[in-house]
Amino acid sequence: MSDSIVSLRQANIYQGKNLILSDVNFEVQKGEFIYMIGKTGSGKSSLLKTLYGDLYLKEGDGNVAGFNLKDLKWQNIPLLRRNLGIVFQDFRLLTDRNVQENLEFVLKATGWKDKNLMAEKIENVLSKVGLKSKGFKMPYEMSGGEQQRVDIARALLNNPKLIIADEPTGNLDPDTTDEIMQLLFNICRDYQTAFIMATHDYTIIQKYPARVVRIEHGQMKDVTHAGIA
Numbered sequence: 001m002s003d004s005i006v007s008l009r010q011a012n013i014y015q016g017k018n019l020i021l022s023d024v025n026f027e028v029q030k031g032e033f034i035y036m037i038g039k040t041g042s043g044k045s046s047l048l049k050t051l052y053g054d055l056y057l058k059e060g061d062g063n064v065a066g067f068n069l070k071d072l073k074w075q076n077i078p079l080l081r082r083n084l085g086i087v088f089q090d091f092r093l094l095t096d097r098n099v100q101e102n103l104e105f106v107l108k109a110t111g112w113k114d115k116n117l118m119a120e121k122i123e124n125v126l127s128k129v130g131l132k133s134k135g136f137k138m139p140y141e142m143s144g145g146e147q148q149r150v151d152i153a154r155a156l157l158n159n160p161k162l163i164i165a166d167e168p169t170g171n172l173d174p175d176t177t178d179e180i181m182q183l184l185f186n187i188c189r190d191y192q193t194a195f196i197m198a199t200h201d202y203t204i205i206q207k208y209p210a211r212v213v214r215i216e217h218g219q220m221k222d223v224t225h226a227g228i229a
């Protein structure tokens, strides 16, 4: 079986009629950690949205976790998302529900029914992110770092092959950023989960080196060995 989790070939990425990125060729293998850098407005989010089916791939070929982006029907988008984890800068937790209920909400929405299995799974992902027995907490009772851990736990619920993280440390102080980066790298190593992480923070990349792609002038380039400055 192929270990390719993402494959884009000669992909052109549009926002409406505007061509944002052209001729993108991008491969991600199982268990790979990749940083995506680029100035504000360069097209990072547009690319990530294409990978999780929020933007339609009009030109070129694309495959993500076994789903062909080119003939992805809207009915199949939830199925694609079930194979991915998505982590945002602003956590996006439901503020009127506790941690347990936030996670249960996602499980139910993705077809889980058995109460005991759901409780087991929730305990399992919370322990993976170091929040065992914190299920009763409300989001507003938690620090930014803890909320980001819940967001990561939520992304892990369906054992994704790929986690897409759009600036996951953007709202965190340097110490908490460190904790979250260690957590992401541990998940990548222990479960062979691939990561694509958009970031503006080059100190993270220096501290936790991995493959780097840069989005610039409507193109994507692999700059891992070229330096990031």
Ligand SMILES: Nc1ncnc2c1ncn2[C@@H]1O[C@H](COP(=O)(O)OP(=O)(O)OP(=O)(O)O)[C@@H](O)[C@H]1O
Binding pocket: 015, 016, 020, 038, 039, 040, 041, 042, 043, 044, 045, 046, 047
């Ligand atoms: N919904 C939209 N409709 C039309 N154009 C959009 C839309 N979203 C983004 N764009 C445009 O697409 C281009 C790329 O934006 P995108 O959000 O992908 O950049 P980015 O690199 O993720 O930026 P940032 O680092 O600020 O998040 C920008 O010119 C932006 O104005």
